[in-house]
Amino acid sequence: MSNAAVPHQTSSSVPDAGWLRRALASDVFYSFRRSRLTMVAAAVTLLLFLLAIAAPLLAVQNPFDPAQLQLMNSRIEPLWTAEGQSPFLLGTDEQGRDVFSAILYGLRISLTVGVLGVVFSGALGILLGLVAGYFGGAIDSLIMRIADVQLTFPAILIALLVNGVAKSVFGNRLDAMSTLAVLVFAIGLSFWVQYARTVRGSVMVEKNKDYVAAAQLIGLPAHVIMLRHVLPNTMGPILVIATINLALAIITEATLSFLGAGMPDTMPSLGTLIRIGNNYLFSGEWWIVAFPGIALAALILSINLLGDWLRDALNPKLR
């Protein structure tokens, strides 16, 4: 990927910055610079991540702390309208919760669930795909048969079922952090199939190559060959799937929360905020639902655009 480095730039003179220079000179970065839409999408994604990380510094209140909410401040309109009040930039909801602060903290929850969900489903899918592809035989057909069956069911249905069963096992009154864990688990179980199929396919190609035979000859154990030698050669497509699945995981979390099966009102994600705001749409308080909705849409759209670009950029056939 880095063979496009310009020869007269001797990376040995500054060894620490060598990887950065190579990255900046790579084909992938070149195609990034060429696409203005991708740069905008990357900027928006970065901005939203930074907003989420810096939420405690930027928010005027902690929306998860009921003691900081005052009913006197309820249903204030956004700042630029006639009824707006400082410091509530995007207005407040019926509990006196600042919409801007709630979005920042909600963004944190949505991104946390999304990233952890992708990590979990990726780990599960990669592991099963490696095992299926490397060993083949009965274990391969068992894993792939489960994958086939699961693929016919929409992820949202599986996530809802996992969620409902978890609630039933642990009791209906889970605290917010356990709900978050359940959501990550539900999303992980819904999205592992694509990773498993892709990894299995690549492994079946890679395992017949000479370097795997060499590794086997010198007596390396199977797990070392799989993790250290085969897996790195399958990472390209996995990165693409992970990016697109981040958007899907965020949508799934938001949908579950919107359906009332996700994050509770006391610790709202973007989906929960939209569900709460939806109740006030008819009484004219449009800002309670509109701004969390815009934040969610911007997040998903920009991650999707990044994923699309990455798929094209990492696929040499399309260049």
Add this chain to the structure above:
Amino acid sequence: MLAFTLRRAIQAIGVMIAVGIISFSMFRFAGDPVNQIVSIDTSAAERANIRASLGLDDPVLVQFTRYLVNAAQFKFGVSYQFRLPVADLLKERMPATLELATCATILAMIFGILMGVYCALRRDTLLAKLFQAVSLIGISLPTFLIGILLIYLFAVTLGWLPSFGRGDVVPIGWWTTGLLTLSGLKALILPSITLGLFQMTLIMRLVRAEMLEVLRTDYIRFARARGLTTRAIHFGHALKNTLVPVITVAGLQFGSVIAFAIITETVFQWPGMGLLFVQAVQNVDIPIMAAYLIMVSLIFVTINLVVDILYTVVDPRLRATVGHTT
């Protein structure tokens, strides 16, 4: 051909048994069924009686067989929330979901095909680019946001269409239909658009890609050489050949339309199976969740089986390979 059909049918039955095991485990092991039925002050002896009368003391295998036999006769037990047989609840809700899903699929096919053909034939026009942008948004935005947006525009701001419910319905036997009353039809518009938008984008992209592919083939060039009119070439030859995969995809997607109706039905408070399922998840009503899983799986598996078999009837080349690749 017969062997292939049989093999697919056995596979389908295998999937249904697997779904049955999951559904049974949910029913039996996720929470104690007795606790859901009795109140807190029921004595231990009474609990044991109920336990015995429900057959929960029998060996698991016996219970499972009984569950499957009952499920095959659409006996799914009693809902914890409503204290009514789950089968009756599903039967009452099913017409609403099926009408919505059918309407959404038809809308998606009509507009998806029209927009796809336009995008393929007039690739560089402004309108085609607009359609492409709309399709990107249709794929990216979550269904419930689109629903809320439509409600805000057409129900709250303009006041043209109702924002929730089915309107007036007319009973035909056990089926209830909203297609025969004005309020029913009006109530159907927004939910159908919301539910159909994703499928429409999918169909539009598929038609566009297939159409561009077909227009490059030799028989289209030959048709041009024969001096046929552009319209005859585009619609008589090209479109006709794109429709087979499109109808297949739309058919296969019908199952997921029914599943995605969960979201649309919640946004519009549409009294269908999906809303029932969401309420069951919220209130941990396991019998409804288990029954819904079985019903939806049955629909999915049936559609997949029928499409697979029809496909091999249409295209004999698939008979040798399909069994291995899927």
